[in-house]
């Protein structure tokens with residue numbers, strides 16, 4: 001393993017959205033702003049900032065417009081730093097446009113069971129909802145990232161086969177999604193399934209458009225990252241401090257921690273451009289606010 005170490009990788013920091021959304025305690029808008037500015041100062045360049053969902057649905061992220069306003073007023077080099085937000089519908093997209101996002105993210109899963117519980121829609125219905133959002137975003141010059149949950153296992157027993165994943169990736173690409181994040185929602189992935197999925201994906205897609213979103217629920221995230229690197233993946237999602245927990249397994253880890261990912265990459269000779277000392281301070285500070 002590790003015969004194909006890339007010279008460059010991209011880390012997508014999902015802590016402020018995917019992380020904070022799954023934490024009980026709600027940060028103030030200023031605390032979120034400081035968190036994001038700290039991430040930028042440590043060298044992180046792609047950040048999923050928040051979500052433009054209906055207010056009562058995710059109380060942790062209702063301040064997305066205010067947070068973006070603060071970020072837009074701050075001195076940030078937006079040629080280098082890219083901000084994204086999760087957008088479920090056209091209404092959310094309108095607000096996202098006003099917030100000057102570089103990219104939006106849309107959401108589906110391989111499993112009908114998971115999608116129904118999560119967004120009350122089958123996989124096909126979710127694609128029907130995503131389609132107009134994608135069209136309009138692309139018309140406005142905003143890139144679209146597509147999340148695929150349950151690609152390595154579903155908490156409700158739904159489909160996570162390679163065939164279903166391939167079909168879904170194909171459908172997302174056809175409606176204009178330019179980067180697909182393949183998610184291990186409950187931390188079920190292992191190197192063999194990771195390699196199997198990616199070997200099939202790369203027969204059909206440019207791997208530069210595929211990201212891996214691993215969860216560390218069963219302490220397998222870095223082993224899976226290694227397997228994915230070996231198959232040619234160069235985009236990885238992570239969350240500073242491993243924020244987010246696992247909503248399906250109380251007390252277990254969710255998103256792989258960005259500082260672990262950075263440490264691992266640097267140890268095997270991949271430059272990340274991230275200052276690990278600074279990143280650890282940011283992660284510790286947000287964790288201490290959440291546990292206070």
Ligand code: MG
Pocket residue numbers: 018213215244254255
């Ligand atoms: Mg996640």
